[in-house]
Amino acid sequence: MRIASIKAVPISFRVPEGKNVTLGIGRAVKRDSVLVRVETSDGVVGWGEAHHGRCPGAVAKLIDTTLSELVLGMDALDVVGVWQKVYRMQLASHGMGAAAALALSGLDIALWDIRGKVMGQPIHRLLGGAPKPIKAYAGGISLGWQDPKALAEEAASYVAQGYRALKLRGGDAPARDIARVEAVRAAVGPDVDILVDGNTGCTPDHARRVMPAYEAANVGWFEEPFPPQDYRSYQDLAKLGRVPLAAGENHYTRYEFTRLIADGAVTFVQPDLSKAGGITECHRIAILASAWKLSVNPHTSATGINMVATLHLMCAVDNPGYFEGDVAHHNPFRDEVCGLPYALTPEGTVTCREGPGLGIEVDEAFLAAHPLIEGPCYV
Numbered sequence: 001m002r003i004a005s006i007k008a009v010p011i012s013f014r015v016p017e018g019k020n021v022t023l024g025i026g027r028a029v030k031r032d033s034v035l036v037r038v039e040t041s042d043g044v045v046g047w048g049e050a051h052h053g054r055c056p057g058a059v060a061k062l063i064d065t066t067l068s069e070l071v072l073g074m075d076a077l078d079v080v081g082v083w084q085k086v087y088r089m090q091l092a093s094h095g096m097g098a099a100a101a102l103a104l105s106g107l108d109i110a111l112w113d114i115r116g117k118v119m120g121q122p123i124h125r126l127l128g129g130a131p132k133p134i135k136a137y138a139g140g141i142s143l144g145w146q147d148p149k150a151l152a153e154e155a156a157s158y159v160a161q162g163y164r165a166l167k168l169r170g171g172d173a174p175a176r177d178i179a180r181v182e183a184v185r186a187a188v189g190p191d192v193d194i195l196v197d198g199n200t201g202c203t204p205d206h207a208r209r210v211m212p213a214y215e216a217a218n219v220g221w222f223e224e225p226f227p228p229q230d231y232r233s234y235q236d237l238a239k240l241g242r243v244p245l246a247a248g249e250n251h252y253t254r255y256e257f258t259r260l261i262a263d264g265a266v267t268f269v270q271p272d273l274s275k276a277g278g279i280t281e282c283h284r285i286a287i288l289a290s291a292w293k294l295s296v297n298p299h300t301s302a303t304g305i306n307m308v309a310t311l312h313l314m315c316a317v318d319n320p321g322y323f324e325g326d327v328a329h330h331n332p333f334r335d336e337v338c339g340l341p342y343a344l345t346p347e348g349t350v351t352c353r354e355g356p357g358l359g360i361e362v363d364e365a366f367l368a369a370h371p372l373i374e375g376p377c378y379v
Helices: 056-071 079-091 097-119 146-162 174-188 204-216 232-239 251-263 278-291 305-316 332-336 365-366
Strands: 004-012 031-041 045-050 134-138 166-170 195-196 219-224 245-247 266-269 323-326
Touching: 004 056, 004 097, 004 332, 031 056, 031 097, 045 097, 045 305, 056 079, 056 097, 079 097, 079 278, 097 278, 097 305, 134 146, 146 174, 146 251, 166 174, 174 195, 174 204, 204 219, 204 232, 204 278, 219 266, 232 245, 251 266, 251 278, 278 305, 305 323, 305 332
Parallel strands: 134 166, 134 323, 166 195, 195 219, 219 245, 245 266
Antiparallel strands: 004 031, 031 045
8 A cells, every 4th residue: 555645735714803812923813724635545545734834835835745755655554664754854854854844744644544544443542542531721822912801701711611721821021921820810710720821932031020920820831931942041940930841832853852851841741743743753752751751731733633633642642641622712623624623521621533543534625615825824
């Protein structure tokens, strides 16, 4: 069974006015994704999702050209062999780095989907796992830079839905960041886990100023206060307080995670299956984290494909932490690409699907109705 075709499907939608959320990286006005369709010589079709990297057209072109040229004709069930060839020819040489990791991630997820369909098993079973409850937090493009009272009301609405953890957006002025955390803590009480994401936009001084208030509010983690390459600032901040640090959404392959973990500053590891290298590589990253007694708390991407794949992985490792639930008020990529990817229980947990492969059916008519839109995602 050979890889007969690889096709990138870049898709977009505009966020309706009134449903925009402002984060440290800007005001969300558009959502993009790059899906990957792989078909074998036997006619089996698998789907994956590559993160768009704010340049979906370029990521799609990379998939349709260089990646296709590298792996067409290879054994479709040799997932590790395909991964290694792309890594050697694109990530380890020729300077493509992160862009190639995004493209490879989508291809890898699609090949695992094929593998599961051929063997009649869901991906979590192929990885040695089984369905189990996974804790979820309310995340996605939500809970942004807004008035503390309105933010507290939004947070309380997610707790009413069953979420026992919430992720707020930081990186604004320190006083405003602190006011938002304190308002949400007062609204949801002591038993809900409050997490904060700095979206890589904090200075060391900003982080030092908010850390005491975050500690007083019992914040569960402070995520990505700094860019991923700023290892020294992570190490310095970890010495200044007892709020654990989280990172990994913008780290690629197990090699970058090896340094992130070995530095000892980060407690929560957050690979994105559509960025870090797909299911193959994120499974390795989870095992690496397990050796250090750290949980894996993946960042989720735009569509239900990534979310479903993430849950398969989390149900197949011994160190699952939080699943990032997408509570954006408007996200047809979550709701319509392959149907709702998960259901939240009253206990605030989710779990994986049981069908072969990813266990999904992709709505190709929906994809055709949402072609790539040029322009920025955030303004």
